Amino acid sequence: MRIVLDAMGSDQHPGPDVEGAVLAAREYGDTIILVGDRATIERELGRHDTTGLTLEIVHAPQKIVMTDKPAAVGRGKPESSMHIGLGLVKDGQGDAFVTAGNTGAALAVATLHKLHRIQGVHRPALSTILSLGGQSIVLLDVGANTDTRAEWLLQYGLMGSIYAERALKRSRPRVALLSNGEEAGKGTALVQEAAELLTGSGVNFIGNAEPKEILHGQVDVAVMDGFSGNVMIKTLEALAQVVFDLIRQELMVDTRSKVAGLLAKPAFRRVHRQIDPFEIGGAPLLGVDGVVIIGHGRSNAVAVKNAIRQARLAVEGQVVDAIRQGLTQAPAIQEQSD
């Protein structure tokens, strides 16, 4: 397999990105194509033992940074590592593209300039994979599209279900709609309309779910509009930070607490691992015509390696072809006047 990695992606690039590529090449035996400034990547690679690994470099003279506006980079930085990397996937020289860079930019470049949508897809959706207590839950859309239509939610359900089945190996994934109550009839007009469309669509739609049910793993795929989805994942991230900051702070105030903190370290490490987004590493942009995995800007090397792992799973599971086929086979889900 040939995985294309944006070497200029993470906040600390190229360190975590290049090290993640080295780890992945070693663990999976795949070819990793590093895209970015050649000299910088070579220097970084020099710090690792790459004996026996297949690591290629493709030079990209520009890079996209976190402060770049997604709307401006498409034509504004045509030689960026994202453009060139996604171009390699488009031309069949790579099987998947992985980046820990600017999410909005990756979305724009992939959707509008390089891979484009799979035929029949209304809107590609950005997903997040939560890993809680060892179970993976796919959430989508978490921010690609704000004002959303019910037919898009229907497609999110289909695409998320295919991903959960083929990449995460769930059989007959349970698909639910995020809502403000479990009962049918709860939710906005959008949610109610989407529930009707999902019922009898062929996906295993189990109804509405509140955040509690989602976080407790009672669903495999949680479908939501990109605005609520974004609010939900950013709330998760912000609260986790607040809680751990408070704990850290309170475990410093006196000797007893400090001793407790030292003794509790392994336990906290285990807790952290169970809610750590870096254990998954990245999540797919679903609906574009190619495998694209987007990781967190704060990714470390292990997170980058794990994002590459997600890319492998999606390629092996032939997720893109399955979505293409799924759209054709489910006439109710095909593109309507849009």
Next chain:
Amino acid sequence: MRIVLDAMGSDQHPGPDVEGAVLAAREYGDTIILVGDRATIERELGRHDTTGLTLEIVHAPQKIVMTDKPAAVGRGKPESSMHIGLGLVKDGQGDAFVTAGNTGAALAVATLHKLHRIQGVHRPALSTILSLGGQSIVLLDVGANTDTRAEWLLQYGLMGSIYAERALKRSRPRVALLSNGEEAGKGTALVQEAAELLTGSGVNFIGNAEPKEILHGQVDVAVMDGFSGNVMIKTLEALAQVVFDLIRQELMVDTRSKVAGLLAKPAFRRVHRQIDPFEIGGAPLLGVDGVVIIGHGRSNAVAVKNAIRQARLAVEGQVVDAIRQGLTQAPAIQEQSD
């Protein structure tokens, strides 16, 4: 001051409710009017020392439970403790109504059957007061109205601002719109329209805020549609539960962790207190013509007492009159064709 308390509200009623009333009467010296089944309340009161306290009982032959459908109770249980309690406030026999019962039912009975809306209010909004690191942040709407219009969000901003100023003693409260990005222009069409209305409305509108800014107390009032707001507060609640469950579990796996857990107890108690919703006790239903404070079903006695404290603050701050006046003085905020 005369505070009316739904004695049949909390999940464990009437224990926590009655004990909360006793605590409040003792601490604040107010008259607390307990509404519910007289015999039950008398029996419960008998377990406490009520010497010198002014506690009255008003009998209500029906009670609303958590599984009751809000749409059905309005006419279905006209003699419930909520109906009778809210009726006392309507008739001027009480200054405020406090309940830890079924939120949807309280909303329906208050809005549609008893107090009704303040003239000019499009839709009453349900608020939550987050208390993080000692700072209080008002979130509204967290679930009264799902499909929302921009003019309603404008009014939520005004009402939240008045509450923060008059009950929480914030001067010139910072009001922000929940969005998926801080930059102007981010958010749904609804958010963008509301931002325009809030700009120059007289409230101290500081723009968009993401969950992170809200949780870090960079805003005093966070305005949101009831669907996203409900998703946000339920995500907070669910994640906090998941994290503390994981910590509890991991601090039990071996002797070292168990010792750490014992030593860390005071620190965890301090953390807990800083994110404990029961420290606030309850939050106002804003826009109805009377002070209504709704607490969590799981409230204990201290939470009920604190909810009564919120009611006192709202009465003292003359929040309802201030909202009535605010709507009159801000022509842009007055009722439009609805």
